[in-house]
Amino acid sequence: MKNVIFLICFILTFAEAFAQNNTCINNLDTNKVIRIAKRHNSYWTKAWQYKPGLLFKEESCEWMVVSHKIKITNKGDCKNSNGCTVTTAVTLLIDATSGKVIDRIELKHVTKNYE
Numbered sequence: 001m002k003n004v005i006f007l008i009c010f011i012l013t014f015a016e017a018f019a020q021n022n023t024c025i026n027n028l029d030t031n032k033v034i035r036i037a038k039r040h041n042s043y044w045t046k047a048w049q050y051k052p053g054l055l056f057k058e059e060s061c062e063w064m065v066v067s068h069k070i071k072i073t074n075k076g077d078c079k080n081s082n083g084c085t086v087t088t089a090v091t092l093l094i095d096a097t098s099g100k101v102i103d104r105i106e107l108k109h110v111t112k113n114y115e
Contacts, residue, residue, distance in 0.1 A: 024061035026096040030054055033094060037065040040101055042092040044069050062102060063094040072113075082113040 028036075033054060037043035042065055043052050050068040057064060069088040078084035087109045093102040 024058055024096065026056065026061070028063060028094070028096055028099055032099065033063045033065065036094055036099060036101065037067075037092050040092060040104060042090045042104060043067055044090075056096065061096045063096055065092040065094070066090070067092075078110075078112065085111045085113060087111070 034043055037052070044067045045052065046069075049070065052065060052067040055064045055066075056062075067090045069090075071086050071088075072083050073086055074083045089107045089109075091103075091105045093104075094100070095102055
């Protein structure tokens, strides 16, 4: 009987020792995240642009900043049509504990204006 109780206690102690703890320590607030994003040219706030989005992902312990920019151009192949609309999206991932930039992804999409 003592061996069974000892074995059960040992298993419970062993399970608690190796249990996964999600310890995400967020050292950044939204103002610090905005300053980091502006430093990396990833936070655009002109009146004709979409409002940038801030998202804290607790499972991966990181901040995500998404900005969009739209402009019209008549350069290159766009001069043969009615111009082009260039849409640019930037996603910036920032580590919440250290404040360092993990990744910066910039996507551009060109749409010709046929009117």
